[in-house]
Amino acid sequence: MTPARATVTLTVNGVARTLDVEPRETLLDVLRERLDLTGAKRACDRGECGACAVLVDGRPINACHVLALQVRGREVVTIEALAGRPEFQPILAAFIHHDAGQCGFCTPGFALAAHALLQRHPAASDALIRWELVGHICRCNAYDGLAAAVAAARDARKPS
């Protein structure tokens, strides 16, 4: 029994990649095991916790819940690349100032989701910020720091 294989071409962090994968491999498997991009974490592997969030064509998704085959031709951005963008810097600064992470395992997912939500809702209310992050679990329960950090990043990004 030899599993079938397939070729997938996609863009990861601005670099075009052609990969020979098994059809059952998820985007998360490919990022972590083939491309050594380990900022997206595997904590549940079934779309329940948000620790593996990445951007696909600018939208946040759980990379564990998508097969590599499903993102053919798409543009994937992981936290490693997002971290270098100018618009991410207020988020990073706010996360540190408000101590929005303890063990840090869920933190890249939250930070990526924070970026995506502020792109979509630059003036999100404090309540909306919490609701937009509801798909992410933090077992340290650093939620008060997380909510404060995203609100601070929103305020810092507002055009004055």
Added chain:
Amino acid sequence: MTAPADVSALSVVGTPVARRELAEKVTGRTRYTADLHRPGMLHGRVLRSPHPHARIVRVDASAALRLPGVHAVLTPEDAPQQPIDRDLRALEPLVRFAGEEVALVAAESEAQAEDALRAIEVVYEPLPAVLDPEAALAPGAPEVHPGGNLVGGKPLVVQRGDVAAGFAQAARIFEGTFRTQAHAPVAMETRAALAEWEGDRLTLWKTSRAVHASDRPLLARGLGIPAERIRVICTAMGGGFGNKDETRLGVLTALLARKAGRPVRVEYSRREEVLGGRNRQATVNRLRIGVRVDGTPVAIEQRSVMDAGAYISSGINVNRRTGQGALYLYTCPNARYEGHAVYTNRPAGGSFRGLGAPLGHFAVEVLADEIAAALGIDPLDYRLRHHVTAAGQPGTRVTAPDALLPDEPVEGGVPFSSNALRACLLVGAERIGWHRRRPDGAEPGERVRGLGVAMGTYKGGAGREAEAELHIAESGRVALHLGLTDVGQGSATVLAQIAAEALTLPAERIETVMADTARTPPGHVTAGSTTTFSTGEAVRRAALAAAEQLRRRAAEMLGVAAARLEAGRLISEDGRRSLALEEVAAGLGAELVTRWRWNAGSSTHIVNSFAAHFAEVEVDRRNGHIRVLRYVAAQDSGRIVNPRLAAGQVSGAVLQFLGIALREELFLDPRSGVTLNPSFLEHKSTAIVDFPAVEVLFLGEPDPVGPYGAKALGEPPVVPVFAAIANAVANAAGVRLHEVPFTPQRVLAALKAQGRLVP
């Protein structure tokens, strides 16, 4: 006790230094165990038993070994049979819970390893299983381990005074049975290990809270090789909460890698983490409190039965701590705790934040409210009258001076080093607006509101052997080498602050090297809220010793009698000449290394942290739903080394336990013994929208024993949470809750049974 003189003016301790390496964590650069790769590395997967109790007759891996990519299969026949823990072997031809390890596969990819697991044929001979601790204690019950199901053959008994005499003096006796259910720790990072052999030497990267104190000795036993040939490293931990080891994972990964002849990484799935990790044990606590006419406690007696699951791991400590509330919290001359840890064929229990303390405190603090209500006393007033004070318990000390630390005495006559419980009660009450509290169940209507209070006490750190090593290189580089793990609570940040304070440097100047047996001195397990108190003092002493040597060398270099260290400069007595620390370090001629080791604690005082928590809830009497409206956590953890990190730790602790109080529970199918909800979705951890922001108050005075006055912080804030909510529900809806979690079903049942449903 009086505070030591050196805490008068602090510049780094007490300031909100940013969490160490948080930028790396946020941006995904931190490498946790499962993020590591080694050349030629294979992926390991574990085959787990579907039966709660069975003999393994035969394991046939021949078909699995023929599959593409498969390099090795490890079965019980391959595993050494010497115990690696008091009741645990690496693999046995017997399984004691559904989900237990049976065999492992190493393959080129995880998917190939998964395929191979399905191709392994195992013949089981199912045995009768026992899933309930009371049934396990009955005569003729199936034995989980030889020698009976009561762990250790007898219950743990801890007492002071004479409870029978105390109850004889009591005007009234109150009693109740309180239950807490099993739940999963679910740190975000699952357990993982990566083993690599070079000849007969092993390097193991692993999720660990004690590379020195538990992993290395356990590996040496399990592999039958000297500890010196084993290096254990934990690069970063994705949450611990007192959990995350106590398993076979390290030994099995090492055995599999040896058999495969290649490095192997094993990473648990979420389901495996719940089944094969170590969960919080269910307990049943029968509590009796005898009081005088005015409510003064004269006797407290608690009997606890804990479902230890199939292996005890750290359940002995959990059992001991379940009595902590009954033994310490209220001033009472007569107290007795009897704890039974019982084996069953459930997934193994272990340690989780607070050990047994929140479970026992739940019983004590709910029954205290029932006493106050029966006597017509406000529950806050009742606590203000009877909480234990700095003097400790009444009576005479019998424990010898050198035995105070290991013995954890409960007798009278041993004072606390500090105790701000009263301030926590008073200031917390003011913050929540306790004056608004109405009589229990007074509010009419469908959705009713109420206020509740509960206290907690927790011993953290005393009795731990702690060690720290400080390196000052000739380049001026300052590095703190510590054997313990920062599991995510922020110990690297806090310990660097303590070193920085002693060396008058900014915290950023201190590098931290941790959790690597090859590069660090021995370190204790990161457990029991130990680190800041015990290792913190070792860090302070090591840093002060280094400062002393720098001062001496500086005096020589400056040609003066003495020099002082100030803001990173060494200054002559007259203040005229000075050298930078780097210049003096360069003048030392070699790297300066100072070490300090101590057995943390005091021979005259018990060092405990305290807390008083206040909750405001709304109870929907139609559906049993509890909504938390406000939560105030007033903590006495002595001086707070880092207020920013500490506030997050307390807030996180409370939110974590609010979820456990209201929802988290592991369900086992009573016929098959199979765990039904090993996932985030079905185990229902707290999410960001569930509770309001926690209001955190720090009210401790600097403690005379702890480093710069610090006491334990990680676990104390979880201790009162269950009872604070239960008491607020009682105030709102007039019903007493005796079983955690307070699910809508249980609240509805209580409303119905106690006649408090909406008419």
